[in-house]
Amino acid sequence: MGPRRSRKEASVNTPLPPVATTDPATLSLREAFAFLDDRIAGRVLISGDPGWDAARSAWNLAVDQRPTAIVVATTTDDVVHTVRMAAELGVAVAPQATGHNAGPLAADDGLAGVILLRTHEMRGVEIDAEARIARVQAGAQWGDVVAAAAPLGLTALAGTAHDVGVVGYTLGGGVSWLARSHGLAANHVVAIELVTADGAAxxxxxxxxxxxxxxxxxxGGDLGIVTALEFGLFDVPTLSAGMLLWPIERTAEVLTAWSEWVDGLPASVTSVARVLRLPPMPELPPFLSGRALVVVEVAMQEDPARADELLAPLRALVPEVDTVHPQSTAELLQLHMDPPQPVPGHGDGMMLDELTPAAIRAFVDAVGPDASSALLSAEIRHLGGMMDPGVARAAASVHGTPQPGVTAGFAAGFLLFGVGIAMPDNGAALAASLDRLLSAVEPWRADIDYLNFAEHARPAERFFGDDLERLRAVKRSVDPARVIRSNHPIG
Known part of the structure; x- marks a missing residue:
């Protein structure tokens, strides 16, 4: 207790950033945060405390989060106390686990007048193998879930990287490598534990x-602070997955063939086409390090013979490297080659109605071999199948499972995302490259956007369409004072 009290005394003497409050003195806020620190099992940090900069860092290191205070929660009670304190102080609370997609949250004011509630230490995972249900705490990452479920022969609808937070990914919808056959991860949630703005669990x-x-x-995360999720797991008996790589000079040829190939594919196949410009990095294999490539990644729930049959049109293009092989679903966390740790980045995405020959030409002109692009990756994901909202709702009716939530799927054919590593000397070039890509494919843009791939703020109508007013009515009922803050507010 001695060191803990000394840390607090030092914090009280540290100036806080400006906050949106009518309190006559900043000291009252300091005292309130010290009181909260005493009441919770976790810890409260303010500017100047040891660990402050690490705690305020988002996964994207280019995002500058400057909240009024940070609470690192370790229990649901910590969340309850924090929300109640925030309501009393007249400040907001923004939940955050890994900090993916934090850009819109901190864009305007750096989170002034907001308590950043970090849940990354709440990483418990429980598996009911018989019921095929996982219960995960707020800070669990997909690597945690896969490690617990895979030895039991079960598969989760995980993100493309081990360190993606389960809760944020799922609340936004959740597009996995199995999404064309199983639908969005959000559709398989069976229960949600949360603390709402009134401090009730x-x-x-x-x-x-x-x-x-x-x-x-x-x-999304605008309705309350989720402390645990329960969702379904699956038995996926056969899987072949991997990538096919060609030199970037063949981008137009490969993308044309890929766009024709995906037309009519069974829902058992999910694939991504992408252009990569990889820097020389010793941790990359030689066939990737320092290379500019066009890549097709596939996950196929088919036996090897059927997978070979389906892949024949792409293999006829004679890829330089072909890594597709039978594997466990646990290996899918490595397929997309996401960075293994936080990096500074600049990216954004949009959905496309279709991928016409003209759209392919526009994409190639923006990021292909003759483009001076600073983007590390520009990708197009094939949607459809169970990601069609009508198909997802019809399937729920047939199987007697709960109807999907506000985001049942996407009325779009493809999902595009471009991103680059932000460095001190490439900011303008990176922003220009991303703008060029998004502008090039704008004519084929769908009427809807995907929360998890929207790295910049946009109107809520873009995410929820005709369901927005119903969603806003729920927000008003559970959070009339807008205590809860998210990266994409409902409004």
Whole structure:
């Protein structure tokens, strides 16, 4: 207790950043945060405290988060106390686990007047193998879930990297390597534990507060602070996955063949086409390090013979490298080659209605071999199958499972995302390259956007369309004072 009290005394004497509060003195806030620190199992940090800069860092190191205070929560009670304190102080609370997609959250004011509630230490995972249900805490990452489920022969609808947070990914929808056959991860959530703006801990499902349950599944993080999720796991008996690589000079040829190949594919196949410009890095294999490439990544729930049959049109292009092989679903976390640790980045995405020959030409002109692009990766993901919202809702009706939430799927054919590593000397070039890519494909842009791939703020109508007013009614009912802050507010 001695060192803990000394740390607090030092914090009280540290100036706080400006906050949106009517309190007559900043000292009252310092005292309130010290009081909160005493009451929770976790810890409260303010500017100047040891660990402050690490705690405020987002996964994207280019994002500058400057909140009024940070609470590192370790229990649901910590979350309850924090929300109640925030309401009393007249400040907001922004939950954050890994800090993916934090750019829109900190864009305007750096989170002034906001308590950043970090949940990354709440990483418990429980698996009910018989029921094929996972229960995960707020800070769990997909690597945690896969490590627990895979030895039991079960598969989660995980993100493309081990360190993606389960909660944020799922609340935004969740597009996995199995999404064309299984739909969005949000559609398979069976229960949600959360703390709402009144400081109440709730558990909602299809029978208990079904309207809030509907809104949370794909509505993002604006409705409450989720402390645990329960969702379905699956038996995926056969899988072949990997990548096919060609030199970047063959981008137009490969993308044309890929766009024709995906037309009519069974829902058992999910694939991504991307252009990579990789820097020389010793941790990369020689066939990738320092190379500019066009790549097709595939995950195929087919036996090897059928996978070979389906891949024949792409293999006829004679890829320089072909890594497709039978594997466990746990290996899918490595397929997309996401950075293994936080990096500074600049990126954004959009959805496309279709991928016409003209759209392919525009994409190639923006990022292909003759483009002076600073982007590390420009990718196009094939959607459809169970990601079609009508198909997802019809399947739920047939199987007697709960109807999907606000984001059942996407009325779009493809998902595009471009990103580069932000360095001190390439900011202008990187921004120009991303703008060039997004502008080039704008004519084929769909009417909807995907929360998890929207790295910059945009109107809520872009995410929720005709469901927005219903969603806003739920927000008003559970958070009329807008205590909860998210990266993509409902409004």
């Amino acid at each position: 709730r558990r909602v499902d299809a029978e208990n507060d079904p309207e809030l349950f509907w809104a949370l599944r794909g509505g």
